[in-house]
Amino acid sequence: MKGVSIIGVGLTKFGEHWNAGFRELISEAAGKAITDAHVDGQDVQAIFGGCMASGRLLGQEHIGALIADQLGMNPVASTRLEAACASGGVALRAGIMAVASGAYDVVAVGGAEKMTEVSTEEASTALGGAGDQEWELFNGATFPALYALMARRHMQEYGTSEEQMAACAVKNHANAVNNEFARYRKAVTIADVMKSGYIASPLKLLDCSPITDGAATVILCSSEKAKKYCDTPVEIIASGQASDTLALAQRTTLTEMKATKEAARQAYTQAKIQAKDVDFAEVHDCFTIAEVMATEDLGFFEKGKGGPAAAAGETALNAKVSINASGGLKAKGHPVGATGIAQAVEATLQLQQRAGKRQVSNAEIGLTHNVGGSGATCVVHVYKRL
């Protein structure tokens, strides 16, 4: 396969955007990325966009065409990809394959979700479509409940504590203080998390990522041409994707995500690295227990040791492995379709030494981990300076 690199990135602030609709968010992120990449809009030969639930949230499908239209880029081919909360990750893979195939040299890959136009109940129901509608959502199992089941089992099997999970939130909020694009730039303490109300026991409000608006874009270029546009391109040296059962009840274990393990296995093989070679990772912490499990399933810690590692500070900025330097889904926010691309933006900024006060020192190898639903899709990418 031909090498593929990121030559520009763009991000909106994540939050509740009362003054910007879906189209405005897309424009802002894409405009910034095109500027950052030093390409003309006309250099962009195709567009791939990740979006989960615009039909339910906005009454709007046909998001690919909407993006090209909004950006004034007709007749460029523009396509939407969906894999629930991993929509951004699969869009990134589609962009990579399009360039690797030789069909295009430069493509834009975006992700966006406008979630606050509807009530929280409506948004939760739409998000529930990431699980098994017939066997889970229909019976009332929204996502906090599904992840609470995983947390309870992890606590039972490995002794993981609520305080250990809380440590993930505390660390991610601390990182977000230094991220101008993050929604919650506010430090919290273990005590704050522990006294926040239960959403689905054992998960409390501050264990949960927020319903958020936002958009993110990366510009991809074949590695052989990347330095024409950008002095510091970041190559995507691996892309793994795997599936698992849609419904949690069908799995043989609740305490690991098999799709994460398989996607990581593919990615490490392609990149010719091991987990210990990863300097920083943006992992899918839709709930704190998800971060605990991700750090185990990605191989950073043994199974069952993710909670103690977080509590011991081993995932803090510039500790053993820097996890969610951006603030993660928890504190940066989780506009579902945008998340996978926002992770790639952070990996790029880190490898280009542009991450300011949250810069990972000596960042050489970065990894992003994007999960759909309760783990039925997982996408893992690995990044390195070209």
Added chain:
Amino acid sequence: MKGVSIIGVGLTKFGEHWNAGFRELISEAAGKAITDAHVDGQDVQAIFGGCMASGRLLGQEHIGALIADQLGMNPVASTRLEAACASGGVALRAGIMAVASGAYDVVAVGGAEKMTEVSTEEASTALGGAGDQEWELFNGATFPALYALMARRHMQEYGTSEEQMAACAVKNHANAVNNEFARYRKAVTIADVMKSGYIASPLKLLDCSPITDGAATVILCSSEKAKKYCDTPVEIIASGQASDTLALAQRTTLTEMKATKEAARQAYTQAKIQAKDVDFAEVHDCFTIAEVMATEDLGFFEKGKGGPAAAAGETALNAKVSINASGGLKAKGHPVGATGIAQAVEATLQLQQRAGKRQVSNAEIGLTHNVGGSGATCVVHVYKRL
């Protein structure tokens, strides 16, 4: 780019499936295609699925994961693509690029829609999300209305008549009589069409494709390995895709689809052919006026001559160019996410001389034309025996 061929196809009957849900439709089409391709399920390395509106129609997103799960194919990577009624077409392109990139040798590409679980009004509203929700659907412009505007303008500019449009429906119903997978295997006359009630003047009931359930699958393989599995692979020798404005009101003309012209230009260039070299085409006749315009925009007839050509029988089976030998969206049915893949199935059957009584004689070059919404996305593929 590496060559990519179709080595197996599968289709459900199109219709109202009261006894089969979305999952059962997918299983049936995929199972048939895997059998037809003489591959083991384990040979399939990735899945791409086109689906437009499962969120609105079924409360279910995360369709890629659902497909892998339903087919028992975890942990194979499985991804959904959406481009409204061109969801199948963009899924096919994603599959082609994945194989062309060298990432995979064998992939399955499917399309499906289960549309009859909700009321016709709810389905129409969901379909309206293919247009511009804010500027069209919100104001009541559902799809029959949008295509009626195009028809009126075509009639005014070129003298196209309701009888000429009706001729497309009559011809497509005649072809569907010989297609066991078609929904309406019943011949109709011009008089039948003319006396069917107006849906949105000048379009009458028998000018409109029906809300339908169905699924379709093709198995793709790198052309270099295709003959390991299949004696008669069909190579996809071109893939074009283009975008246009989401809203009809933003266009400079209502009587042509610029995205069709651009996607066709790309495809003809890649295939090194001209329109006159095409022996048969499956075009996107969501309404009869759409077929008239498609036959013009694809270059089979001059602008304004599509109506007279249809009325003169030039698009009938084995006439100048065989258009919609399958029965088209009008008579075969239009389960939106499945349509683009079902077109590829028909092209394959025709080139393999497996189309029975609707066989196009001397079929050498086939074309499929899949449109999203009112023309904001168009995907064109060209096929030839390997």
